[in-house]
Amino acid sequence: MRKKFLINLLFAAVLSFGALWAAQGVFSGGHTFVAAGSGVELPRLFSALVDCDVFTDDGDGVGKAENVIFENAGEYRLRSRLFGVVPLEDVAVSVYEEKEVVPGGQSVGLIMKTCGVIVVGYSAVTDENGSAVYPAKDAGVMLGDCITSIEGSDVTGDEDAMELMDRCGSDGELTLEILRGGEHRIKTVKAYRCRETGRYRVGLYVRDNTGGVGTMTFYDPATGRFGALGHTVAEAEESENGISGRILPASVSGIRAAGEGSTGEKIGYFHPGAFDGVIDRIGAYGVFGTLKEPLVNRELPLVKTASPDEVKEGAAQIITVLDGDTPEWFDVEITDVDPGDDGGKGLSLTVVDEKLLARTGGIIQGMSGSPILQNGRLVGAVTYVMVNEPKKGYGCLIHSMLREGGVE
Numbered sequence: 001m002r003k004k005f006l007i008n009l010l011f012a013a014v015l016s017f018g019a020l021w022a023a024q025g026v027f028s029g030g031h032t033f034v035a036a037g038s039g040v041e042l043p044r045l046f047s048a049l050v051d052c053d054v055f056t057d058d059g060d061g062v063g064k065a066e067n068v069i070f071e072n073a074g075e076y077r078l079r080s081r082l083f084g085v086v087p088l089e090d091v092a093v094s095v096y097e098e099k100e101v102v103p104g105g106q107s108v109g110l111i112m113k114t115c116g117v118i119v120v121g122y123s124a125v126t127d128e129n130g131s132a133v134y135p136a137k138d139a140g141v142m143l144g145d146c147i148t149s150i151e152g153s154d155v156t157g158d159e160d161a162m163e164l165m166d167r168c169g170s171d172g173e174l175t176l177e178i179l180r181g182g183e184h185r186i187k188t189v190k191a192y193r194c195r196e197t198g199r200y201r202v203g204l205y206v207r208d209n210t211g212g213v214g215t216m217t218f219y220d221p222a223t224g225r226f227g228a229l230g231h232t233v234a235e236a237e238e239s240e241n242g243i244s245g246r247i248l249p250a251s252v253s254g255i256r257a258a259g260e261g262s263t264g265e266k267i268g269y270f271h272p273g274a275f276d277g278v279i280d281r282i283g284a285y286g287v288f289g290t291l292k293e294p295l296v297n298r299e300l301p302l303v304k305t306a307s308p309d310e311v312k313e314g315a316a317q318i319i320t321v322l323d324g325d326t327p328e329w330f331d332v333e334i335t336d337v338d339p340g341d342d343g344g345k346g347l348s349l350t351v352v353d354e355k356l357l358a359r360t361g362g363i364i365q366g367m368s369g370s371p372i373l374q375n376g377r378l379v380g381a382v383t384y385v386m387v388n389e390p391k392k393g394y395g396c397l398i399h400s401m402l403r404e405g406g407v408e
Helices: 002-026 044-049 158-171 354-360 398-404
Strands: 031-035 050-056 061-064 074-082 091-096 100-103 107-122 146-150 173-180 183-190 204-220 225-229 245-256 265-270 277-283 286-291 303-305 314-321 327-337 347-351 371-374 377-386 389-397
Touching (some): 107 158, 107 225, 107 265, 107 277, 146 158, 158 204, 204 377, 204 398, 286 398, 303 398, 314 377, 327 371, 377 398, 389 398
Parallel strands (some): 031 091
Antiparallel strands (some): 050 061, 100 204, 107 245, 146 173, 173 183, 204 225, 225 286, 245 265, 314 327, 314 371, 371 377, 377 389
């Protein structure tokens, strides 16, 4: 009798271990992703031993996991009990809409509205003695600073900034409020009446738009929306009507290769051409908006997007432009996947394409947003480079871009 009891006990323990092992395989990391219109796939052993219920994020019961079909995208939770008694760890369920999008790879010019004017250079001012002086530089104003107000008046553009400096500079000093790295600072700058122009100046070049070259990631023909860049734009802001900027085609005219301690960059210029779009959203995973005309990729018209759990370590490709405006394919290796990342580093990747390494040294500025494809699916976009190891970098998951861009 005792032997039979021990055998049954051992058998139950093995079944329990098997159920937990099966659950670990399905719900690794406490998070799973399910396409809308389908349900959670549970191993037969798991279903036999574990009572599993589905709840909304608000705590409302939906039903038994084996019977629930998720019709719409959203967030849910699975609450499981071994043998209907022993509670197991809750599992988050993200339901996503499976999408087909046009992959990007085209170089784009980003023209973004900024909060004031950006300092883009220093200019010598000739004082009354004929000497060249740099008053703003000497006062600690740095390239990249955003000047938001002059003598308490808000700055709306570069012409406005020059007019305020001239009008208020007659007192000999100007108080500038600047934004640097998210912090507001006050700088007092000496103003000089320029002998050549007759205007009061502080020795700065400024502009009211921040522009740069990046890469288009995707275009959704069903909605007309696009996503690009893969990471946020520093110092950019949304205007009152929600429009943040514009996106135009760009051509690459040169490459400055990356090296240890140097990220390298694409040298490009904007030009009207294949597309024109309005940027209406800026987020952690890039810039998003609507194109005025559809984006066409004749080589690869449509691809399916991958959920985070479909992305695996191994071979992949990126699409980007190195010369002119023609996208090219290059081989990379995905070395790590972190579905829970919320900072644009859901993927780690290494460039293995010898052609790309010879031309760029690795990942360079301007590649941000380059689509990453694996097994014929769009899985993410290039975001950051490791400065001291330019062959290596990061990418964000396409699931995050689609959700932030209002496409899912």
